[in-house]
Amino acid sequence: MPKNGPDPRAILDLDRIVHEPARLAILTVLASAEEVSFLFLQRVTGLSKGNLSSHTQKLEAAGYLETVKAFQGRIPVTSFRITEDGRTALRAYQQQLRALLPKEGKP
Amino acid sequence: MPKNGPDPRAILDLDRIVHEPARLAILTVLASAEEVSFLFLQRVTGLSKGNLSSHTQKLEAAGYLETVKAFQGRIPVTSFRITEDGRTALRAYQQQLRALLPKEGKP
DNA sequence: TGAAACAAGTTTGTAGCGCAAACCTGTTTT
DNA sequence: AAAACAGGTTTGCGCTACAAACTTGTTTCA
Numbered sequence: 001m002p003k004n005g006p007d008p009r010a011i012l013d014l015d016r017i018v019h020e021p022a023r024l025a026i027l028t029v030l031a032s033a034e035e036v037s038f039l040f041l042q043r044v045t046g047l048s049k050g051n052l053s054s055h056t057q058k059l060e061a062a063g064y065l066e067t068v069k070a071f072q073g074r075i076p077v078t079s080f081r082i083t084e085d086g087r088t089a090l091r092a093y094q095q096q097l098r099a100l101l102p103k104e105g106k107p
Numbered sequence: 108m109p110k111n112g113p114d115p116r117a118i119l120d121l122d123r124i125v126h127e128p129a130r131l132a133i134l135t136v137l138a139s140a141e142e143v144s145f146l147f148l149q150r151v152t153g154l155s156k157g158n159l160s161s162h163t164q165k166l167e168a169a170g171y172l173e174t175v176k177a178f179q180g181r182i183p184v185t186s187f188r189i190t191e192d193g194r195t196a197l198r199a200y201q202q203q204l205r206a207l208l209p210k211e212g213k214p
Numbered sequence: 215t216g217a218a219a220c221a222a223g224t225t226t227g228t229a230g231c232g233c234a235a236a237c238c239t240g241t242t243t244t
Numbered sequence: 245a246a247a248a249c250a251g252g253t254t255t256g257c258g259c260t261a262c263a264a265a266c267t268t269g270t271t272t273c274a
Contacts, residue, residue: 005135005138005139006135008132008133008135008136008151008152008153009132009151009152009153011128011131011132011135012128012129012132012152012153012154014128016128019126019128020260020261021118021119021121021123021126022119022261022262024118024207025115025116025118025119026115028112028113028115028118028207029115031112032112038222038223039221039222044115044116045115045116045119046115046116046119047119047262048262048263048264049222049223049224049263050223050224050225050226050262050263050264050265051261051262051263052223053223053224053225054224054225054260054261054262055261057224058260074269074270075221075222075269075270076222076223076268076269077222078222078223094208094209097204097208098208100131100135101201101204101205101208102201127231127232129232129233145251145252146250146251154233155233155234155235156234156251156252156253157233157234157235157236157252157253157254157255158232158233158234159252160252160253160254161231161232161233161253161254162232164253165231181240181241182240182241182242182250182251183239183240183251183252184251185251185252
């Protein structure tokens with residue numbers, strides 16, 4: 001009898017915006033804090049500046065985060081917040097993943 | 108107190124070969140059967156022929172599966188088997204994912 | 215004061231990827 | 245014998261991730 005795991009087609013439906021590791025890392029960080037600065041995000045993820053910039057732009061275009069530009073003293077500081085849509089997308093993604101992972105102990 | 112979830116950097120270390128949804132689907136199917144034909148794999152994953160062909164080639168190049176070409180009657184049939192390396196990679200990937208997913212009920 | 219180093223981000227350039235259309239080789243049907 | 249068909253592979257293309265180079269503004273040092 002063939003073991004039947006998760007539906008392989010479901011795997012193909014994963015949200016590609018979230019699925020990209022760099023963006024998943026970003027969303028994960030944003031989900032656990034109200035607002036996060038560009039620099040902090042860069043340090044904690046280890047992404048290059050260019051890379052981080054383009055990924056946040058993509059996430060913003062998707063409506064998953066919003067960019068907040070402000071000044072601290074006179075130097076400009078860019079920060080990000082996850083949006084409701086972003087939080088929803090992240091949770092949905094995590095739910096899908098959970099459904100795909102086998103139950104923990106495969107003999 | 109800031110909630111600290113999983114290490115974001117760990118997310119960036121995911122095995123990209125396995126992480127691609129099409130290939131994850133393929134590996135998942137292969138992991139649950141000894142040998143699987145091209146056609147069956149196509150039907151169950153819903154991938155196009157070209158797409159399936161290139162992904163299996165990539166997986167073979169990575170050493171995660173092996174291709175078995177045979178004949179059934181006089182028509183050629185291509186089948187695949189997951190290798191030990193492939194199984195190991197798949198399991199490792201699943202382990203990483205588990206570590207990244209929050210514990211199930213976030214308030 | 216002015217030049218030189220520095221900081222925060224953004225834009226540009228490039229290699230690589232995923233995808234399906236077109237193609238190839240052989241088989242079955244009419 | 246020609247035409248349709250099946251199983252796969254190769255080709256071509258638009259998109260993506262990534263870092264190097266650039267931009268704009270600030271601080272340091274001579």
